[in-house]
Amino acid sequence: MASTLPLTRAILFTNASILLRRNCLRNFAFSASFSSSDTVHRKKWRQPVSSLLQLGGVVIAKDDVVRDDPTNNVPDNIFSKLGMQLHRRDNHPLGILKNEIYNYFDTNYSNKFDKFDDLSPIVSVKENFDDVLVPADHVSRSYNDTYYIDSQTVLRCHTSAHQAELLRRGNTQFLVTGDVYRRDSIDSTHYPVFHQMEGVRVVSVDDWEASGTDGTSYAANDLKKCLEGLARHLFGAVEMRWVDTYFPFTNPSFELEIFFQEKWLEVLGCGVMEQEILTRSGKTNNVAWAFGLGLERLAMVLFDIPDIRLFWSADERFTSQFSKGKLGVKFKPFSKFPPCYKDISFWINESFTENNLCEVVRGIAGDLVEEVQLIDNFTNKKKGMTSHCYRIAYRSMERSLTDEEINDLQRNVREQVQSKLNVVLR
Numbered sequence: 001m002a003s004t005l006p007l008t009r010a011i012l013f014t015n016a017s018i019l020l021r022r023n024c025l026r027n028f029a030f031s032a033s034f035s036s037s038d039t040v041h042r043k044k045w046r047q048p049v050s051s052l053l054q055l056g057g058v059v060i061a062k063d064d065v066v067r068d069d070p071t072n073n074v075p076d077n078i079f080s081k082l083g084m085q086l087h088r089r090d091n092h093p094l095g096i097l098k099n100e101i102y103n104y105f106d107t108n109y110s111n112k113f114d115k116f117d118d119l120s121p122i123v124s125v126k127e128n129f130d131d132v133l134v135p136a137d138h139v140s141r142s143y144n145d146t147y148y149i150d151s152q153t154v155l156r157c158h159t160s161a162h163q164a165e166l167l168r169r170g171n172t173q174f175l176v177t178g179d180v181y182r183r184d185s186i187d188s189t190h191y192p193v194f195h196q197m198e199g200v201r202v203v204s205v206d207d208w209e210a211s212g213t214d215g216t217s218y219a220a221n222d223l224k225k226c227l228e229g230l231a232r233h234l235f236g237a238v239e240m241r242w243v244d245t246y247f248p249f250t251n252p253s254f255e256l257e258i259f260f261q262e263k264w265l266e267v268l269g270c271g272v273m274e275q276e277i278l279t280r281s282g283k284t285n286n287v288a289w290a291f292g293l294g295l296e297r298l299a300m301v302l303f304d305i306p307d308i309r310l311f312w313s314a315d316e317r318f319t320s321q322f323s324k325g326k327l328g329v330k331f332k333p334f335s336k337f338p339p340c341y342k343d344i345s346f347w348i349n350e351s352f353t354e355n356n357l358c359e360v361v362r363g364i365a366g367d368l369v370e371e372v373q374l375i376d377n378f379t380n381k382k383k384g385m386t387s388h389c390y391r392i393a394y395r396s397m398e399r400s401l402t403d404e405e406i407n408d409l410q411r412n413v414r415e416q417v418q419s420k421l422n423v424v425l426r
Contacts (some may be wrong), residue, residue, distance in 0.1 A: 167281035
């Protein structure tokens with residue numbers, strides 16, 4: 001693997017940035033509403049510690065992630081996922097997909113793309129937001145959406161969190177793959193930890209002058225040609241279409257959709273990089289393109305995996321179905337345990353958010369919670385109060401849950417929702 005970064009067994013993890021959008025395969029994503037109370041207070045950022053690269057994962061000390069800091073909002077269940085690096089397991093669907101994308105770039109670009117898949121998910125706020133022109137009051141900086149270790153350190157929201165640093169180090173063609181973290185809703189396609197890959201290619205004046213076009217047009221055409229080829233490599237001879245969109249860090253910006261299994265499927269977000277990002281990285285006379293894709297979303301389609309929680313399963317009935325180099329082997333369900341539904345109703349307050357509710361439920365039930373859905377919402381105008389009713393679906397992908405177990409979970413959920421979210425149960 002070509003690289004200008006040292007990749008030794010003991011490494012000091014690096015940092016950086018660009019933001020991907022949730023509605024495009026969880027790529028290039030900003031979401032939820034921003035409030036002034038979420039504004040990050042500035043204080044000195046602490047450099048992440050060194051960690052040992054080990055087979056199948058990375059050792060990260062709990063004290064480096066879950067801290068006694070008023071701005072820290074990383075729960076234990078999120079810390080437990082740090083360093084597992086599913087994307088580096090060759091027999092895992094995410095690793096199989098990552099390697100297949102690597103094969104495409106190695107074949108079509110003569111091994112010129114540097115590859116990084118072991119960079120630390122601990123990054124600075126500056127690199128995660130500032131370096132890619134995200135406004136100081138942007139929604140994406142909210143504690144409602146992002147996991148903060150302290151006021152100047154976060155768990156990366158996107159693999160592009162390493163883009164600026166790699167550009168400054170002189171890398172001009174690279175792929176970055178890794179686990180990313182966002183506070184999110186609970187359903188079959190959303191999980192607070194998932195995996196992304198981003199790609200960047202810098203082109204020179206010589207490239208576009210030889211084509212007789214301007215730099216932006218050349219980069220946009222080169223980008224589309226590259227990604228159309230990748231889509232055919234993964235999905236076969238499918239119909240495609242490009243959709244113009246907006247991202248704050250690329251211009252023009254696009255989304256690629258393919259017609260697959262009788263419906264249009266969003267594959268990735270991409271665009272020509274904003275010139276200011278290149279200028280800050282010392283590449284004044286260049287243009288560049290960038291793309292981002294969500295590995296889980298594509299793997300769920302290619303392998304017919306129905307629930308995103310399955311990617312974290314250690315059950316041999318799941319793991320034994322996949323082998324290195326075999327893309328698109330269709331998953332065979334090994335259990336059909338019924339869900340159990342429990343409702344919880346309460347009067348909300350001004351600080352209530354659904355993401356906070358999901359964090360509480362997930363912290364108690366873990367992967368036994370399948371979905372949290374708002375089923376009723378009404379306002380008592382006389383009292384000036386609003387009530388929400390949420391239906392929680394409990395289901396294990398691997399075993400039957402007992403009534404006693406589910407009742408204990410729901411009892412704990414009710415207690416914690418009332419105490420942690422300061423709501424009034426109904």
